[in-house]
Amino acid sequence: MKARATVRLQLHSGFTLEQARECIPYFCSLGITHLYLSPISSAVPGSTHGYDVIDPARVNPELGGEAAFERLAAALRDRHMGILLDIVPNHMATHAQNKWWWDVLTHGLKSRYARWFDIDWLPADVSLHGKVLAPFLGTDLETALGSARLCLSPDEPAGRFLIEVGGAAYPIAPGTLMDKQADPAAVVALHDPRSPEGRQRLKELLLKQNYCLCHWNNAATRINWRRFFEISGLIGVRVEDSEVFDAVHQLPMRLYQEGLVDGLRIDHVDGLAQPLQYSERLREAMRLRRPDIDEPWIVIEKILAPNEILDERFRVSGTTGYDFMDQLAAVLHSAKGGRQLTALWKEVSECPDGPEAYVHEARLLMLRRHFVAERKVLARRLCEALQANGAGDQSLESVDRVLEGFLAEFPVYRSYLEGGVATRRDESVIREAQARARSHIKDSKSDQDLLDRIADWLLAGNTESGQPPDKPARTPEQTLARRLAVRRFEQLTPPLAAKSLEDTVFYRYGALLSRNEVGSEPSYFAQTAAEFHEHNARRNERFREGLLATASHDHKRGEDTRARLAVLSEQVDRWRHACAEWEEWTNAEFAHALPRTERYMVWQALIGAWPLDLVRQDAVALAEFGTRVAQWQRKALREAKLSSSWFEPNIQHELLSAQYLFQLLGWPRSAAGILAEKTDKPADSTAVAKHDPDSGAVASLQDFVLGVAPSGAVNSLVQLVLRLTVPGIPDLYQGTEWWDFSLVDPDNRRAVDYPARELSLRAFDTRSDLAALLPHWRDGRIKQAVLHRLLKLRDAYPGVFAEGAYEPMESVGHLRDHLIAFCRQQAGHRILVVVPRLCAQWVSASHEAIPNINMTCWKDTGIMVSADCGGMYRDVFSGRHHHLKAGTTLKAEQLLAEMPCAVLTAA
Structure with missing residues (x-):
């Protein structure tokens, strides 16, 4: 069935598939149609999130295994519900129970899986030729050997020996240790690091292995494989290889073919070598397995910069909703207050710089301290490619220097040059980075020229905005050099952007923390209602099945924490x-x-x-x-x-x-x-x-x-109503049907009291006027009631929300900028939505106040009724009827008298 609303559940040993199944009656009563599950593949034992996969083809036994998953899917089907499954195609855990990784450590380049991981087997560091850097020691190797914490250990049940250190085990390559028939105790004694001779033998044994054990802090400068961001516990997977693709997707494809899964959520799509090609391959694989479904439901975790539009070459249903979360937050913040808070922050910090300078500084820090190895590999690849393509004769040092400046100014997560044709969007992004970087190297003509060559080289070939250059066709060697360099470039910009902004600047720059959120940029503080409408209209054109999120397992602050902090921009x-x-x-x-x-x-x-x-x-x-x-x-x-x-x-x-x-x-x-x-x-x-x-x-x-909380609650109810009524599929993060004042993980992943929420829902009279709950708003039932009523509305009018038009309505009067209004309609069914914005000054700040607006403020403010919207309507929250006459103004003081938001259905 088509999804109308999802709930994101974080699965782990403390909340298993069976426990998720027990919650189905509650979610069904609430109005949810699909469980949006965190990864179910086997992960590192004790994993609390599931992204550290060790076996992508098996359901995690800690979650209950495949039998539990089948019971969950069957229970959902019985209620005409389904599953959106989170999968992890980009990386796996570097863990001993990952058989692919263990085999690579054991056999090196001879391993079947040697090319399955994104490993550079011939790095610039010749000591790592044919080896994998293993930066997992807490000290340097000599210290570990000297302390005897690193030792040889027999694994008698398996008939083998292991290297053990710090509770972790590493294999011994075949042929590097003496005959297995030898007495294990004697072999261990010969390699006992407590004696100089044993320590030397153990060190020589280590040098023969297909991995190089070293201190964890070596990773930044020596790593010869792609990590997930800068996490050495997660290694990049070459899912662009068809054999690897099939192995990684074996389980989700089977579950999809069997009808146990309705859609897939793709984690960190920008980490892939060819995300556009990947999305097309995934779409075709899903269509092959379910030919009855024309367009498979695929949503991607993708961070979009402000005003960046998802590349139309992605063959997906939309994103996981971080872009919507940013747009909705921005329309609830005051632009004037943003300027004042920015000035206040400059006083507090005694720094005149804006957020752009913080981002630039953080990017340089990442490139110089955290992604040194990745930067140097890219510089080497780029230098080779430039030389191979006749783009000048320059040193590796100069390419590295100019590349650093270029990367530090890259304005989005990544470009998409994988098809060999630079789109206008790609060209715009690269030229913007070029222009920004030029301002930092204006004193060096040679560096400026090299910067231009790098930008031109990235855009070399056909572009949508011009003719291809008159150059001979590339040789196979030139083509390969270019492909490798572009791939390295496009796989470095996403982690660089994320670690610089989300995991550095968001904790350094504090003008207002509600705008330091995943999917946001502090420099983009607020937007108008008209801009918000534009985003929604665009989403309705192509990405109607994308998710609409206001909270997630990755958020920095809970949705109601942000809504309350937004009030500060008004006060x-x-x-x-x-x-x-x-x-x-x-x-x-x-x-x-x-x-x-x-x-x-x-x-x-x-x-x-x-x-x-x-x-x-x-x-x-x-x-x-x-x-x-x-x-x-x-x-x-x-x-x-x-x-x-x-x-x-x-x-x-x-x-x-x-x-x-x-x-x-x-x-x-x-x-x-x-x-x-x-x-x-x-x-x-x-x-x-x-x-x-x-x-x-x-x-x-x-x-x-106590003074700002009522205004914050108004913002919370507004963002809830908008999430449930604009184009897209609303996503509920676990537990946030009550107030969500969480902070960053692990705080936002605390256990949820579902029995209490189910009891609250059962006690709710579905026919009641929701305004009766306002005096008790602090207990969270009002939020749950609004959610429930709107989910039931989506159930009653599925076509309106899935396929209906989105038409902004004109607000008039002296406070017209303080209203957001639109109509959703399809096949004669109309739903009108009217909510306030930036109204804190008209919400009482007393300790006994309720989250509602003083009606005297509105005066002449209202909504113009268009010719096709006349008729009798009923407010789904209060039950009150309104007669709308075409060409007249529906007064805000009438619409918002009982509740801070109004949703009207044609009676």
């Missing part, structure tokens, strides 16, 4: 005053030791994530909340790579930062220090008991939250 003066108060509270020690930027971002995290039922007098609940924020804080510090980092953690700074947090929340210095040291464990009860609800800044923080 900058109030925010500035509060920050000054909290800064005055900060004592000299913290002010001196902790950068003001870090304190400023902690205040935002506290305001955004503060639970609606949290009161400062509840020391236990406050300590639990403080621990969650402290865990985010530690991750933020390490991702920012300034005061601390994952590679070199500054534990003292992290502890002082957490202590500052707990003192903000009302704990004395000694107790705050104890809580700061135990953020990975249950809070110390003695320390918790020392809490003073009237000390620190906790009273001020709570008052501020």
